[in-house]
Amino acid sequence: MSSDFDAQVHALDRTTLTPIVQSALENPEAVMLDWTIQPLTGFSAVGYLFRLTGRARVQSAVLDWSLILKIVPSPASDQVKVGFLSDEPSHVGYWKREMLFYRSELYAQLPDGLTAPRCYRMSENEDSYWLWLEDITETGQWSLSTFGLAARRFGQLNGFYAVEGRIPSWPWLATDDGFAHLLVQQGFVTGETFQQIADLARQHAIVRRAWPEDVLDGMQRLWDEREAFFAILRRLPKTLNHGDVARKNLFTRQRETGSDEIVAIDWGLLGIAPLGQEIAGLIVHSIVGLFLPPDQLEELDAHVFAEYIQGLSEGGWKGNARIVRLGYAARTALHFSIIHAVIRHEMKFLDEEKKIQTEVNTGLSMGEHLHMLATVRRFLLARADEVRQLQSTLHL
Numbered sequence: 001m002s003s004d005f006d007a008q009v010h011a012l013d014r015t016t017l018t019p020i021v022q023s024a025l026e027n028p029e030a031v032m033l034d035w036t037i038q039p040l041t042g043f044s045a046v047g048y049l050f051r052l053t054g055r056a057r058v059q060s061a062v063l064d065w066s067l068i069l070k071i072v073p074s075p076a077s078d079q080v081k082v083g084f085l086s087d088e089p090s091h092v093g094y095w096k097r098e099m100l101f102y103r104s105e106l107y108a109q110l111p112d113g114l115t116a117p118r119c120y121r122m123s124e125n126e127d128s129y130w131l132w133l134e135d136i137t138e139t140g141q142w143s144l145s146t147f148g149l150a151a152r153r154f155g156q157l158n159g160f161y162a163v164e165g166r167i168p169s170w171p172w173l174a175t176d177d178g179f180a181h182l183l184v185q186q187g188f189v190t191g192e193t194f195q196q197i198a199d200l201a202r203q204h205a206i207v208r209r210a211w212p213e214d215v216l217d218g219m220q221r222l223w224d225e226r227e228a229f230f231a232i233l234r235r236l237p238k239t240l241n242h243g244d245v246a247r248k249n250l251f252t253r254q255r256e257t258g259s260d261e262i263v264a265i266d267w268g269l270l271g272i273a274p275l276g277q278e279i280a281g282l283i284v285h286s287i288v289g290l291f292l293p294p295d296q297l298e299e300l301d302a303h304v305f306a307e308y309i310q311g312l313s314e315g316g317w318k319g320n321a322r323i324v325r326l327g328y329a330a331r332t333a334l335h336f337s338i339i340h341a342v343i344r345h346e347m348k349f350l351d352e353e354k355k356i357q358t359e360v361n362t363g364l365s366m367g368e369h370l371h372m373l374a375t376v377r378r379f380l381l382a383r384a385d386e387v388r389q390l391q392s393t394l395h396l
Helices: 005-012 014-025 097-103 144-162 179-185 189-201 205-210 213-224 226-235 278-289 292-317 321-342 347-352 352-362 365-392
Strands: 031-040 048-056 060-074 119-124 128-134 238-241 252-256 260-264 271-274
Touching: 005 031, 005 060, 014 031, 014 048, 014 060, 014 119, 014 179, 014 205, 048 119, 048 352, 060 097, 060 365, 097 119, 097 128, 144 252, 144 260, 144 278, 144 292, 179 292, 189 205, 189 213, 189 321, 205 365, 213 321, 213 365, 226 321, 226 365, 271 278, 271 365, 278 321, 278 365, 292 321, 292 365, 321 365, 347 352, 347 365, 352 365
Parallel strands: none
Antiparallel strands: 031 048, 048 060, 060 128, 119 128, 238 271, 252 260
């Protein structure tokens, strides 16, 4: 689907693009030769993404270049893609946050081995802002150790800012209860939601395989306890969080030293949140996103959490690891149980055409996909049980 931004991007001329390309090539004498524009659909829920590629002449050499242009519309724009964007700086959906991240000192002060794409230029007007970013490409497949490396790097970030007095006072950091709480507030998930899922499960064997009776009962119990879980998260120690640490937002690349670094994109949810929350998405999204098979879920959980704790210590935090485990488990159970109630992945299999396309796209049969969903949902309920046990022993 095209937008007004498509026309604006395709109208860009050589005069506008040349200094940006020169920044990307780190050469003020680069002369642009040609370029192409490719819209990237489905990669951002909030912004409009374009990849620009082309060639430039630097002295006698012809060099290839590429850039990512991200355009984020304001909540008042008629081009807005989602309904949760906000003008309130502390709101989870504050639309200017990623631009402000690139303007802040944090952009240049991330822990060694963790970085963000370079920002070559940014511009702002009343209805949008534009970020011209480094085009990051993945260098290989992720193993369990790669996920552990990512967890350790974000642990170092979280550990540094968990030390008393280090959390920045920037007013644009998200300080509310997060996206799942927003879904509840806005009525996307209600007490009737799980009844609707139960009705669908009675009608369709496909839905029943992804939402077996024990899962439905457990999810209903968790929903009934949601305010207690939110209250636990509010009482836990806080730190600075990227807010959307998921495999889709992470890349690896090799540094000149030969070691790997983690490159994180999409800093629009940056905020203050409980210790442990950061790695919840890294674990759950990696299975739901089909980056790892479901039979590795428990192993991934154990490895990522251990590396995250190590990173917290290296960052300067020396507290109780059980507190961190409580934050991680509460975030995992609460956030993703609500997300799974809204986004019903199994529904695509009720339509034969969508079923075939999904199997082709994912390489998984319908049965494998439904098994994965049931496995993940049982994992969420196991984390909820863990919260109940930890909360009683930690007296929070």
